[in-house]
Amino acid sequence: MKPTIALFLHQPKCSVESGNGIMKALEDHYNFKIFTKYEIEDGFFDGVDIVAFPGGLGDSDSFDFLLKDNIQHIYNFVRNGGRYLGICMGAYWAGKEYFNLLHNVEVEQYIKRPNTDTHRPHAKNLKVEWLGEDKNMFFYDGCAFGPGQYEIIAKYKNDDPMAIIQGTVGLIGCHPESQPSWYDAYSWMKGKYHNGEHHKLLLNFVNRLMET
Numbered sequence: 001m002k003p004t005i006a007l008f009l010h011q012p013k014c015s016v017e018s019g020n021g022i023m024k025a026l027e028d029h030y031n032f033k034i035f036t037k038y039e040i041e042d043g044f045f046d047g048v049d050i051v052a053f054p055g056g057l058g059d060s061d062s063f064d065f066l067l068k069d070n071i072q073h074i075y076n077f078v079r080n081g082g083r084y085l086g087i088c089m090g091a092y093w094a095g096k097e098y099f100n101l102l103h104n105v106e107v108e109q110y111i112k113r114p115n116t117d118t119h120r121p122h123a124k125n126l127k128v129e130w131l132g133e134d135k136n137m138f139f140y141d142g143c144a145f146g147p148g149q150y151e152i153i154a155k156y157k158n159d160d161p162m163a164i165i166q167g168t169v170g171l172i173g174c175h176p177e178s179q180p181s182w183y184d185a186y187s188w189m190k191g192k193y194h195n196g197e198h199h200k201l202l203l204n205f206v207n208r209l210m211e212t
Contacts, residue, residue: 002029002030002031003029003030003031003049003050003210004030004031004032004033004047004048004049004050005022005026005030005031005032005033005048005049005050005051005052005085005206006032006033006034006035006044006045006048006050006051006052006077007019007022007023007032007033007034007035007052007054008034008035008036008051008052008053008054008090009034009035009036009054010036010037010056010066011056012056012057013056013057013062013066013089014053014054014055014056014066014089014090015054015055015056015057017179017181017182018054018055018056018087018088018175018177019034019054020179021054021175021177021178021179021182021199022052022054022087022177022202024177024179024199025176025177025198025199025200025202025203026202026203026206029203029207030050030206033048035070037065037066037067037069037070038069039069039070040069040070040073044073045073045076045077045082048077048082049082049083049210050082050083050084050085050206050209050210051074051077051078051082051083051084051085052084052085052086052087052090053084053085053086053087053089053090053093054087054088054089054090054177055087055088055089055090055140055142055175055177056088056089057140063093063097063098071099074099075099078099078101078168078169081168082168083168083169083170083209083210083212084099084101084168084169084170085170085171085206085209086169086170086171086172087171087172087175087176087177088140088141088142088143088172088173088174088175090171091107091142091143091171091172091173092107092143094107094169094171095107095143101169102145102148102150102166102169102171103148103149103166103167104148104149105145105146105147105148105150105164105166106145106146107143107144107145107146107171108143108144108145108146109121109141109143109144110139110141110142110143110144110156110160110162110173111141113144113156113158113160114158115158116156116157116158116160117156117157117158118139121140121141122140122141123138123139123140123182123185123186123189124138124139124188124189125137125138125139125183125189125192126138126139126156126157126174127156127157128154128155128156128157128162128174129154129155129157130153130154130163130201131153131154135154135194135198135201136192136194137174137175137176137178137194137198138174138175138176138178138182138183138189138198139173139174139175140175142162142172142173142174142175143171143173144156144160144161144162144173145160145161145162145164145171145173148166149166150164150165150166151164151165151166152164153165153172153205153208154172154174156173162174163205165205165208165209165212167212168209168212170205170206170208170209172202172205175198176198176199176201176202176205177198177199177202178193178194178198179193180193
């Protein structure tokens with residue numbers, strides 16, 4: 001039986017495009033339940049293995065508005081051993097100002113970090129190192145992670161962690177779930193799609209998270 005992921009969607013903050021990418025990458029191995037800002041029923045998380053928050057456009061100040069009806073359900077799920085997957089915006093939301101799921105780890109904008117290779121938030125094919133292999137991955141104002149105790153899966157060019165797993169929390173600053181249309185939307189990105197290779201990286205990351 002496939003594990004189940006509860007996926008939060010709210011266009012554009014946690015976007016349908018990112019959510020669709022996550023489902024495309026994982027659907028052969030995971031089932032999905034979708035929830036939104038509206039209050040979920042008691043028992044919604046019964047049988048759920050991972051709660052996932054995708055990336056999106058906009059700022060993270062909408063956190064309280066979007067999650068006010070469900071935040072306690074999510075807290076209870078994670079405290080009881082459920083896993084949390086956050087990509088870009090969803091990774092920011094694991095920080096202390098929001099869900100506060102990490103232990104002694106800061107979540108920061110990569111573009112404001114020392115020695116970053118980009119100071120602009122717009123879409124680009126950023127150089128990263130994923131489990132020792134060089135990749136170029138879709139980036140849109142993603143986060144980096146400060147020092148702490150966790151497993152580093154991927155790093156930015158300046159050696160800041162880009163994808164980490166700490167306990168039952170797995171976070172990714174870039175967008176391995178990206179799809180061809182994301183690249184076609186920008187003239188400087190055309191022809192740079194990863195042909196599904198990054199979907200396999202995301203699947204391996206989530207499988208790794210499931211093993212914690």
